[in-house]
Amino acid sequence: MSRDFLLEIGLEEMPAKFAPGAIAQLEANSRKMLEEQRLEYKNIKAYVTPRRIALYVERLAEKQQDITEEVKGPAQKAAYDAEGKPTKAALGFARGQGVAVEDLFVKELNGVPYVYALKSLKGKETVELLPQLCLDLIAGLNFPKPMRWGDYEVRFARPIRWLVALFGEEVIPFSYVGLQSGRTSRGHRTLGGYIRLVKPEEYFEALETAYVLVDQDKRKALIWEQVQCLAAGVGGRVEQDEELLTEICHLVEYPTALLGEVDIKYMLLPEEVITTPMKEHQRYFPVRGEDGRLLPYFITVRNGDSTSLNIVKEGNKKVLKARLEDAAFYYREDIKQPLETYVPQLDRVMYHEKLGTIGQRVTRLRQLSVVVAQAMGLSAREIDLTDRTAYLCKADLVTRMVYDFPELQGTMGGYYAESSGEVPEVCQGIREHYKPTHTGDDFPSSRIGIAVSIADKLDAIVGAFGIGIQPTGSQDPYALRRQALGVVGMLMQEEKNLSLSFLLQAAYQNFVDQGVKLAGYSEIKPLLEEFFQQRIRFLLQEKGFRYDIVDAVLAQGGEKPYSTLQQARVLAQSREEEQFTAYTNAYVRCVNLSKKADGADWQPADLQDSTEKELAEMLEAKTPLIRAAVDATDYSRAYALAGELVPLIEKLFDSVMIMVEDKKLRQARLGLLQKCVQALGCLGDLTLLA
Numbered sequence: 079m080s081r082d083f084l085l086e087i088g089l090e091e092m093p094a095k096f097a098p099g100a101i102a103q104l105e106a107n108s109r110k111m112l113e114e115q116r117l118e119y120k121n122i123k124a125y126v127t128p129r130r131i132a133l134y135v136e137r138l139a140e141k142q143q144d145i146t147e148e149v150k151g152p153a154q155k156a157a158y159d160a161e162g163k164p165t166k167a168a169l170g171f172a173r174g175q176g177v178a179v180e181d182l183f184v185k186e187l188n189g190v191p192y193v194y195a196l197k198s199l200k201g202k203e204t205v206e207l208l209p210q211l212c213l214d215l216i217a218g219l220n221f222p223k224p225m226r227w228g229d230y231e232v233r234f235a236r237p238i239r240w241l242v243a244l245f246g247e248e249v250i251p252f253s254y255v256g257l258q259s260g261r262t263s264r265g266h267r268t269l270g271g272y273i274r275l276v277k278p279e280e281y282f283e284a285l286e287t288a289y290v291l292v293d294q295d296k297r298k299a300l301i302w303e304q305v306q307c308l309a310a311g312v313g314g315r316v317e318q319d320e321e322l323l324t325e326i327c328h329l330v331e332y333p334t335a336l337l338g339e340v341d342i343k344y345m346l347l348p349e350e351v352i353t354t355p356m357k358e359h360q361r362y363f364p365v366r367g368e369d370g371r372l373l374p375y376f377i378t379v380r381n382g383d384s385t386s387l388n389i390v391k392e393g394n395k396k397v398l399k400a401r402l403e404d405a406a407f408y409y410r411e412d413i414k415q416p417l418e419t420y421v422p423q424l425d426r427v428m429y430h431e432k433l434g435t436i437g438q439r440v441t442r443l444r445q446l447s448v449v450v451a452q453a454m455g456l457s458a459r460e461i462d463l464t465d466r467t468a469y470l471c472k473a474d475l476v477t478r479m480v481y482d483f484p485e486l487q488g489t490m491g492g493y494y495a496e497s498s499g500e501v502p503e504v505c506q507g508i509r510e511h512y513k514p515t516h517t518g519d520d521f522p523s524s525r526i527g528i529a530v531s532i533a534d535k536l537d538a539i540v541g542a543f544g545i546g547i548q549p550t551g552s553q554d555p556y557a558l559r560r561q562a563l564g565v566v567g568m569l570m571q572e573e574k575n576l577s578l579s580f581l582l583q584a585a586y587q588n589f590v591d592q593g594v595k596l597a598g599y600s601e602i603k604p605l606l607e608e609f610f611q612q613r614i615r616f617l618l619q620e621k622g623f624r625y626d627i628v629d630a631v632l633a634q635g636g637e638k639p640y641s642t643l644q645q646a647r648v649l650a651q652s653r654e655e656e657q658f659t660a661y662t663n664a665y666v667r668c669v670n671l672s673k674k675a676d677g678a679d680w681q682p683a684d685l686q687d688s689t690e691k692e693l694a695e696m697l698e699a700k701t702p703l704i705r706a707a708v709d710a711t712d713y714s715r716a717y718a719l720a721g722e723l724v725p726l727i728e729k730l731f732d733s734v735m736i737m738v739e740d741k742k743l744r745q746a747r748l749g750l751l752q753k754c755v756q757a758l759g760c761l762g763d764l765t766l767l768a
Contacts, residue, residue, distance in 0.1 A: 080119075080137040081246030084278035085212055086263055087131045088240035094328035096221050096235050097126040097294070104133050107218045115207055116143040125292045127331045128381075129267065131235075132292060133215065134278065138245070142201030149175055154184050154191040168193060205245060209252040212243050216254060230255050240264060247277045265290050266331055269382055289332040289383065298327040304335035305363055305377050312337065314365040314373045319357070326361055330381035338362075338395045340374040344402040347409060350489045351479070355401035358485050362398065408478035416498040417491065420473040427476060432545045434594055436472055439537065442588040444468040446533035449584045453576045456525055460503075464529045467507035470495055471530055474508075488512040514564045521568050528568050532581070535561035540585040543606055544596025562613045569639040570617065575711055579637050582606055611636050618646055627653075630762035641711045648713035649761045657721065664727040665758040666765055668751040671736050675748035684746035689733040693726040697753050708760050716760040727754055 092100075104124035112119060112135070120137035151157065157168035164172075164179050172179040175195040182193045217232075224233035232255050243250035243259040252259050263273045263281075265288020273284050282292055291297045302323060309316045326333075344352060349372050356362040356376055365375040378394050380387070425437035433439070447468040451461045474480045474491035483490075492509030496502075503526050510527030511534055513519055522528045539558050542548070549558050569576050586599050596602070614636045618628045623646050630649060636642045652658050682694045700719050707716035736747045758764070 079140045081140060081248075082278040083133075083135040083138045083208070083250075084242060084244045084275070084281055085133040085215065085250075086240075086242035086281075087216060087238060088129060088242070088264055089131070089234065089238050090236040091128045092126075092131075092235045094128070094325045097328035098324070099221070100124070100126050100131050100219060100235070101294070103219055104131065104215065107215055108133055108135070111211055111214060112138075115211065116145065116201065117204060117207070118143065126294055126328065127290060127292060127297075128329060129264070129331065130290075130292070131219070132281075134281070138204060140204050142204070142207070144199065144201045146196060146198045148185075149195045149197050150187065151175075151182070151193040151195060154193055157182070157193040171195065205248060205250065208243070208245055208250040212250060212252050212259070213254060228256075242275065244275060244278050264288075266382065269332065291332060294327055297330070297333060298323060301327055301330075301333045301335060301379055304333065304379075308335055308337045308377050309363075309365050309375075312365065312373065312375055314367055314375065316363045316365060316377065319363070322357055322361065322363065326379050329361065330379055332382055334380045334382060334384050334387070335377055336380060336387055336391050336394075337365075338376045338378060338391050338398070340376060340395075341399060341402070342374050344399075344406060345372065345374050347402070347406055348490075348493050350486055351405045351409060351483075352402065354483055354485050355398065355405060358483075359401060360394070360398055362394075404482065405479065408482060412477045412479050412490070412494060413497045417470055417473050417494040417500070418498065420476050421469065423476040424472055430541070430545070432595070433541045433589075434592065436475060438592055438594075440469060440472050442537050442585075442592065443471065443530065443533050445588050445591075446537060446581075446585055447530045450532050450576070450581065451526070451529040453574060453581070454525060454529060454572060455574050456529065460526060463501065463503045464507070464526045466500070467504045467511065467526050467530050468533065470500070470504065471508050471511045471534070514560075514567070516560070521564070521571065528572075532565055532568055533585075535565045536581055536585040537588070539565075539609075540582060540602075540606070541589060541594075541596070543602045543609070544586070544589060544594075546597065548605065548609070558609075559613070562610055563617065566610060566613045566617055566639050570643045572640050573711075575638050575640045577638055578610055579603075579607070582610075607635075614639055614642060618643070621646075623650055624768075626766055626768040627762075629766040630764060633763035633766060634759075641708075644711045645713050645762060648717055652717055652761065653767065657724075660728070661717075661721055661724050661758065662764045662767065664724045665755065667731065668727065668754040668758065669765055672748055672751040672755055674737070675745065675752060678745050680742075680746040680749040682746075684742055685750065686743060687730075687734045689726070689730050690747060690750060693723070693730055693754075694750055696723060696726060697750070697757060701753065701757055704757050704760055713761060720757045720760050723754060723757055 101124045105122055108122055118139040119135050122133070122135050125132040125134065151171040152167045157165055157171070159165055168182060169179055171193065172182055172195060175197050177195045177197065182195055184191050185194050219234070221235040225236055226233055227237040238255050238257060240262065241254060241257050241259040242261060242263050243252065244261055249261050250259060261275045263275060263285065265271055265273055265285060270288030270290060273288050275281060275284060285292050291300065305316050340352070352372060353364045356364050360378065362376040362378045365373045365377060367373050376398065380390055421440070424440055425435050427436045429436045429439045444465050447464050448461055451464040456464065471488070471491060474487055474494055477490060477494065479490050480487045488509055488511060492505045495505040495508050503524065506524050507526040507530055510522035510524060511530040513522050513527070513531055522531050538556065538561055542556055542558055547556060569578060582603070583599065586596065589596050611632060615628055615632060619625065627646055627649050631642050631645045682691070685691050685694060700723060704716045704719045707713070707719060734747065736744070736751070738744050
């Protein structure tokens, strides 16, 4: 027999960002607890609105499963005397397990015989277990910034105001923070009222009559449907913005979308100046025409029905107008002077107390950006433009617009540079140098933007590591992981095959030249290398490479991300070829035997057999070619050249014994195998392949 189970935690309005975590935790914790309690069920799903967190379990068993388990007791020699009669130890064990001593049996564990009891545990009624399970589920929820209220020591997302716990038509009684569980829920704060539930199956329909759509998936789908319909009504469309849509979904319980108008005079402002207040501050959807251009409309979502919708629309329009009026004023004031006139003000803005001002940082960025641009092979003109971009890229931080709308840093710098008469390449580089700003964001599309972006991120990472700031666990307040992923991603695209260690040292040297006190480079270098290698590993796995291929190529350092990516691609392709098995076997045998070399010098003249002499000659001819192919990141050619050695290596193992008694000959043969390892290892450490 089974019944549906409902647990609802009613609370004050909860921040939207708490909702996804609450859903994931409640579902995972409930599954784990029900499994531990041996309670069967059909399905589990968690639901969240701003004022409630609910768990719904379909067809939860009315009783625990009965189980039979073996319980280990004392050793046989302690349980029975010399005559085979049970001792006090056996009698006490049997009594403690509730079985007759005659029912004990002997079983060996690690070669030692022990007595065991076969104990049957009868399942408890589910109603007996649910009160504690409800308490554990509530207490097990964690939130980024929980609150305390009243005199309670409990912390929760927001103060809890009611509790519902129903197992079929039966209330599961428990108390929490002064509240007693019951069968009464609450609807929408202003449109709904108190709802008395007879059984869980009524929950969703009853709440909907009280203007609450409990199911977040249905709420989200309804919002998107309404938004699209309103946009189409004015000949426009709304671009998919999953983050904004999800946030709005968790801000409302009964969504009603409405279309508002933007005063046409504000449409002359840069597009981002209009859309940023809409999306980031007011949670509005901008409306675009079929050509992608911004239309003078916005769509917002009300938490309620369509009553007095015109009043709500006018209120939202006034709020947006105030925001846009501020933005228009800031924009007019900011462009009254050229962008470069803001740069000296950066000397008065602290970047970090241990790393100096933003003005000092700009000096470092100029130096490092030029180093990166030169390594990328940019022309003399492009290098000059890179320097100019780095000089201006932080200037908008002291403008009125960015002070009020920090999300627009970089973007406004590009517009202000354009109005100041800067060349298009510089304007684009300023706009792009923060990219990528989040997971899935595009890389800079211009070479100048890439150079300044790499320099910007490396300066931040090296500076942070130099003063002891490193990401720990889930904590990464300076977004160093994201910035490192951006650097690695851009370097993986650079065919000039830039050296990460070279750039890191150049970034560090800039701090030294400024007299900024950092930890010694020898101290932070291994930390930086490990930090970046983890990011390279992550990106390679994101690109679909198997873990063992990633292990194989990173065993050689991964110091040049572009080269490492090409190496992984060729290795992944090569391992599917028939001849790769022989190649790998030859490599592994050479590795295993060459470990026995003592490091003593040897000469090709020390070799005796014609087979080994022939292999030595081929190695002499092929090794420079393989090295040149690797340097040119042509791993396909390197693999093909190294593959020509495999038949001779196999012939060598068939013809001679490596570990001969003659020390000089043995060392020469082991040295020859070491050279084979170096040649065949052009694709990575193949011993790590599964």
